[in-house]
């Protein structure tokens with residue numbers, strides 16, 4: 001025989017009751033009839049509580065009473081034929097009249113005892129079960145209403161009564177023996193004490209009723225029918241990727257439901273565990289879904305943890321003082337005091353020196369706990385053997401749960417890495433000695449980010465989500481979006497990575513979306529849904545989203561985003577940038593970015609600052625971190641000038657080649673920055689700094705290759721006009737080189753603590769002679785690459801290769817998370 005328990009949402013509406021009866025009908029096809037246990041209609045227990053509290057304050061509660069009546073009557077009218085309605089409505093009306101009298105008595109006394117409250121609450125289950133059992137009679141003539149307050153016996157701990165198992169088992173077996181032929185509909189949640197006063201089994205106690213029945217009657221299975229697909233890896237309202245678990249052990253289910261996963265009431269597990277009766281959690285609204293099995297000998301899963309649970313509101317109390325050291329009775333006194341006063345301690349941690357204890361309670365209990373402690377330990381406080389208790393509010397608990405944890409090393413490492421990497425500060429840690437649960441206390445504001453980050457860390461096969469925020473939708477920004485869009489399926493399959501663009505801004509518009517922006521039509525979304533751009537707001541909003549695994553991508557050529565990097569790092573967000581301004585401004589700022597990123601455990605990647613996508617920054621970093629010493633760097637690092645010199649041939653005019661370079665996307669947004677050597681200077685400066693030189697801008701000497709009038713041009717149009725006007729100067733330069741069978745090269749050199757960029761004519765013996773297109777070339781002469789330098793060469797400008805470099809940096813953040 002099976003026990004089928006239906007929760008509040010399953011008896012909450014006409015449609016759900018129909019679904020419930022279909023499920024019961026299906027079960028009735030098996031050899032033995034099931035026993036059905038029901039909760040109150042959803043929301044009714046809350047209404048009953050509110051009414052009782054109002055009555056005790058002599059306030060009007062008639063509206064709530066009317067609502068409860070109407071909800072029951074509506075169901076009866078919808079599900080029973082007219083002729084069958086009256087007897088049921090009458091029975092319900094009698095119940096509501098009794099309830100009203102009871103509330104009137106509370107109103108008159110202006111006093112609400114726990115006993116009276118239990119009696120008020122009992123009407124929820126009694127009315128719903130009475131109603132459903134009568135509706136069921138239409139399908140099953142043998143349907144019978146059974147009031148569990150006559151069958152389950154408890155002590156007099158009203159509100160959370162403890163079951164007298166022996167007597168209860170006896171009564172239940174006896175009742176079942178005599179009613180085996182009936183289809184029993186039993187009230188959940190309620191019981192009675194020795195004096196036959198109604199008691200309740202604690203909030204969510206209908207699950208417990210099902211387990212008590214199951215254990216007493218040796219049921220083959222206890223089914224808990226609810227409105228979700230079983231127990232999930234995390235709260236699906238917080239973690240979109242949470243998924244249903246197919247199987248759990250009793251202990252895992254207990255640990256998961258203790259913190260938050262309110263799918264099953266934790267005490268339910270004990271009777272089922274003792275009798276090894278499987279519990280299965282199923283969804284009334286998706287009856288075909290197999291649900292979650294909680295059973296003895298549950299197969300250990302391949303996953304190191306089963307789930308993540310949380311409590312979103314908690315306070316911690318810190319107790320410290322010399323009086324606690326070695327005092328065996330101290331914790332005993334403390335915790336029996338709290339238990340006596342019904343303060344539930346959620347978690348405890350104690351330092352090994354025994355000098356301090358931290359424990360967590362519900363915020364509503366924190367003040368009371370401090371008062372009780374202050375009174376109980378008055379002497380110790382006065383003698384300064386104990387410091388005044390400290391309360392910290394606004395906290396949450398996150399716990400990872402799983403039996404496999406104790407067999408798998410590195411679990412806590414992974415947990416703390418995910419938290420640290422995302423800037424989640426841990427206030428306290430507790431690990432059960434069972435090692436089924438590691439709990440951390442964190443700020444409530446960080447909970448959602450933390451649960452998502454931890455979920456991503458442990459369920460890697462589900463694809464980790466990298467949240468990116470992009471500034472700049474120009475040449476590079478646009479190309480990056482195209483590349484990302486094409487590559488997304490590959491990343492999901494091969495890198496277990498999902499890249500979501502959460503925000504885009506240019507100088508005109510900005511758009512942030514917590515769902516992510518689809519890259520197929522980002523331009524349309526930005527123009528139609530975007531707000532006027534405001535950089536400070538954009539940064540403030542992306543920080544406030546407090547998402548895990550975040551990257552800020554600066555694809556602008558503007559100085560304005562740069563001052564925000566610092567605060568972005570401090571919010572534990574990585575930065576990827578092709579904008580050279582950040583790293584080539586003051587040395588102090590360059591160092592501060594590096595140090596802050598390191599301090600907050602995030603990445604700062606800027607490969608495209610030098611040589612676009614060519615692996616130059618990375619190569620230098622590898623040389624430096626492996627202890628090599630750079631003796632000399634020689635390089636051509638302006639793709640634009642390289643292109644110009646490679647194409648300034650024959651009759652073509654200089655300014656026309658410059659124009660071509662701009663049209664091909666090699667130049668800076670302002671081509672003057674390339675031709676006046678400024679862009680090259682920035683690259684040399686960044687390289688010098690990465691090679692360990694404390695350089696400022698003026699330490700890189702630039703040999704100017706333009707006539708003065710070109711340098712003085714005040715607009716880009718004027719610049720082109722001046723290039724044209726000085727055509728002869730460039731022509732001469734070219735011809736001089738050609739006459740000597742040489743080519744023009746703009747070459748940077750860093751050696752002996754000096755950096756310079758010079759215009760040179762080189763012959764075919766020079767290693768930089770053979771270049772084409774927008775090629776960059778760099779040679780590193782180091783302690784280890786002494787005889788023959790390490791050379792990197794290839795296209796060093798252009799939207800495709802630059803966006804690809806930014807892309808690779810983003811993925812490197814994703815995979816180092």
Ligand SMILES: NC(=O)C1=CN([C@@H]2O[C@H](COP(=O)(O)OP(=O)(O)OC[C@H]3O[C@@H](n4cnc5c(N)ncnc54)[C@H](O)[C@@H]3O)[C@@H](O)[C@H]2O)C=CC1
Pocket residue numbers: 471472473474475476477505506507508533535555556557558560561578579580608609611612639665666667668669796797798799802
């Ligand atoms: N073109 C190339 O081959 C390479 C370019 N880079 C760098 O790439 C960066 C971008 O270059 P392009 O895409 O060609 O520039 P672009 O001028 O085409 O685009 C710049 C974008 O940044 C946006 N922007 C500017 N200031 C902004 C602000 N304060 N807030 C929000 N958005 C802002 C603009 O609206 C525009 O969408 C530059 O820093 C450049 O040095 C780096 C390596 C190679």
Ligand SMILES: N[C@@H](CC=O)C(=O)O
Pocket residue numbers: 608609610611612637638639640641666667668674679796797798
């Ligand atoms: N404008 C730059 C682009 C790469 O940084 C160049 O020409 O090299």
Ligand code: NA
Pocket residue numbers: 607608609610611612613614615616617805
């Ligand atoms: Na590069």
